[in-house]
Amino acid sequence: MTWLNGLTALVTGAARGIGAAAALRLAADGASVAVLDLDEGGCAATVALVESRGGRAVPVTADVTDAGQVGKAVAAVVDEFGTLEILVNNAGVTRDNLLQKMTESDWEDVMAVHLRGMFLTVRAVQRQMTEQRYGKIVNLSAVTALGNRGQANYAAASAGVQGLTRSLAIELGPFGINVNAVAPGFIATELTARSARRLGVPHEHLQERVAEETPLQRVGRPEDVAAAIAFLASDQASFITGQTIYLDGGLRL
Structure with a gap:
């Protein structure tokens, strides 16, 4: 597929998980990809994987909470x-x-990365996009925006992402910029493995439990989210903006 030929994508948090899958999918669809993360080694690994599949990518090491x-x-x-x-x-x-x-730093760390980081990155990128009067921004939220025990900070940040997405779509739409969000449910990644450890159960058992409760009878994969991101980043979604798409297998409809 070549929906994105000639375009350049910047993916934050792309050293692993959903971010790495998104970088791979965007490259497979024809985009050149900048792989941004704090983890320099993880960035290099994602870039190497993109290149091994014939794509073009470069690593970018940066802290999204630092404006400079x-x-x-x-x-x-x-x-x-x-x-x-x-x-x-x-x-x-x-x-x-x-x-x-929950400590103050627990709260502030999540807000800083999810909301401050998103604000700073969009603010920096929109200058280029408004000049060229074209752009596609896809923000990651989560079904946790609807609330989840033990994740008050993450739920608040996820809901904030959805409000920010809608506001940015209104502001940037006149400049030819689409802004949307995807809100994954349970996706088998290191984050859900960490949740399993917190609950004291093996990751595989937690996946089986969630799959049983999900109408589609499986948990999500990073590639599932990457596919939705690639669609929203393409002109196939040119009249979609300000929306949040839930990718949860029907678990929270």
């Missing part, structure tokens, strides 16, 4: 590829705990 680093990262991507049409805001962290045990 974000600005330099975006400038470096534009210098490397000449354009920047697609942004996938995937960088995220979890600091799960019940409210009475």
Whole structure:
């Protein structure tokens, strides 16, 4: 598929999991990809995987909560590829705990990466996109926005992403920029493995339990989310903006 030929994508949090899968899918669809993460080794691994499949990618190491680093990262991507049409805001962290045990840093770390990081990255990228009057921004939220025990911080951040997405779509639409979000449910990644450890159960058992409760009778894969991201990043979705698509196998309809 060549929906994205000639375009450049920046994917944050792309060292592993959903971000890495998104980078691979966008490259497979024809885009050149900048792989951004704090984990330099993880960035290099994702880039190597993209290149092994015939795609073009470069690693970019940056902290999305640092405005200076974000600005330099975006400038470096534009210098490397000449354009920047697609942004996938995937960088995220979890600091799960019940409210009475949740620390201020647990709260602030999640808000900083998910909301401050998304704000800084979109603000930096939109300058290029408004000048060229074209852009596709896809933000990662989660079904946790609907609420989940032990994840008050993550739920608040996920809901905030959806409000931010809608507001950005209204502001940036006149410049030819589409802004949407995807909200995954249970996706088998290191984050869900961490949740399993917190609950004291093997990751495989947790996946089996969730699959039994899901209408589609399976848990999600990073590739499932990447497919939705690639669609929203393409002109196949040119009249879709301000929306949040839930990818949960029907578990929370």
